[in-house]
Amino acid sequence: MAEAQAAVGDVPALLDLAKAAAATAPKPGEGRTAFLWEILASVTAVDVAAGRVLEPHLDAAAILAQAAGLAAGEGRDCPDFGGIRFDGAWGVFAAEAPGLRLEARAADGCFLLHGSKPWCSLAAQLDHAVLTAHVEGGGRAAFAVDLHADGVSFGDPEWTSRGLREIPSGTVHFDGVPAVPLGGSGWYYQRPGFAWGGMGVAACWLGGAVAVARSFTTSLRKAADGGREPDQIALAHLGEIDRTLAALTAYLARTADRIDAGELSDAGAWREALRVRGSVATAVERIQALVSQNLGPAPLAFDDAYGKRMADLALYIRQHHAMRDDAQLGALTLAGDTPW
Structure with missing residues (x-):
């Protein structure tokens, strides 16, 4: 230690x-x-x-290990499909908040993320994330996303907490960002x-x-x-x-x-x-x-x-x-x- x-x-x-x-x-x-x-x-x-x-x-x-082999079907034509490598620093973002919504929309055999995700700890310092997004037909699904991709932006966390001061949690915005599905x-x-x-x-x-x-x-x-x-x-x-x-x-x-x-x-x-x-x-x-x-x-x-x-x-x-x-x-x- x-x-x-x-x-x-x-x-x-x-x-x-x-x-x-x-x-x-x-x-x-x-x-x-x-x-x-x-x-x-x-x-x-x-x-x-x-x-x-x-x-x-x-x-x-x-999560990535548990999802291995489950991502067949929709999304398999994404450029990064099947090529997820566990390198860099990862986060997991599954929280929801009133007034904020992240959607995953199918487009040309791929999925694109649109919207905002709250409570994303250290997002600006991470490389990738597993996150949940709303999908067509209702419900939420998990996706892997590159946080350095075009269309990703980070809101000011305005983190005033005295606890976990070095780990601010803020909102991440996605504008047509490709995402790899993890399960349905x-x-x-x-x-x-x-x-x-x-x-x-x-x-x-x-x-x-x-x-x-x-x-x-x-x-x-x-x-x-x-x-x-x-x-x-x-x-x-x-x-x-x-x-x-x-x-x-x-x-x-x-x-x-x-x-x-x-x-x-x-x-x-x-x-x-x-x-x-x-x-x-x-x-x-x-x-x-x-x-x-x-x-x-x-x-x-x-x-x-x-x-x-x-x-x-x-x-x-x-x-x-x-x-x-x-x-x-x-x-x-x-x-x-x-x-x-």
């Missing part, structure tokens, strides 16, 4: 780190999913922004890899929480070395953090084994992803609250690394939609069997 530490705050270096990691990192569902998630968690524990750069690059590699309408969301990727993000969140817990433990030990032993409240909070992280680490390891065993390769994968993501997001917020209450305002005001980590992590976990995701899980639970 020395490379990640050396690249903190340096986006080009973080992108180089992601490209190097992709050369050897396993893909989900291929037998070493737990190791993949350990990589994501370990890098994020060094720096949340580093994990935020690494995760979509590895996710794009997995709905494939991107229906494949089990969508759920697996969502759990990979949760592994990053967990890594960030581990870093917060480590800083708390270090602070308590340092205070004890100076003659100020932790009180019962601090010890109780540390104990809660310990059992929470131990339980979640075991849960993710068990879930990774289930993915590799083929037990989460159907519609149930997303249900499990909602459980994993909700459990980790709730734990992250709880751990941040406990540590912040115990350490007080001083590290937020004077410890740059601690303050950055807390702000980065608070923004990152907002990819979880809290009660809305729980409502989706509740609906799936009501309609099916439960493990309890």
Whole structure:
């Protein structure tokens, strides 16, 4: 993890780190999913922004591998059809926003992108992206696109966030940009890899929480070395953090084994992803609250690394939609069997 530490705050270096990691990192569902998630968690524990750069690059590699052989049919006459090479730096852009719409229109046997895509992190510094676009007949499909192509332009992100400051997310505009289809309408969301990727993000969140817990433990030990032993409240909070992280680490390891065993390769994968993501997001917020209450305002005001980590992590976990995701899980639970 020395490379990640050396690249903190340096986006080009973080992108180089992601490209190097992709050369050897396993893909989900291929037998070493737990190791993949350990990589994501370990890098994020060094720096949340580093994990935020690494995760979509590895996710794009997995999506392209999952789509291999599925792109036959419409789009096969595109000049770049079948010639997608996983080189350069990649992003994954699937978000939607009111008033913005990206469409993929068939034209002369190819697909051309028209419109705008929001929440495109680091887009101006990337080479390629997997993105979703609306298609004729309804629904959305996934496409691979060259972000250096003519017709691609980047809006000013106007990024004022204190968290993930080095990773602005803005809008990208497309004016007749060729795109390579990856599967058909709905494939991107229906494949089990969508759920697996969502759990990979949760592994990053967990890594960030581990870093917060480590800083708390270090602070308590340092205070004890100076003659100020932790009180019962601090010890109780540390104990809660310990059992929470131990339980979640075991849960993710068990879930990774289930993915590799083929037990989460159907519609149930997303249900499990909602459980994993909700459990980790709730734990992250709880751990941040406990540590912040115990350490007080001083590290937020004077410890740059601690303050950055807390702000980065608070923004990152907002990819979880809290009660809305729980409502989706509740609906799936009501309609099916439960493990309890």
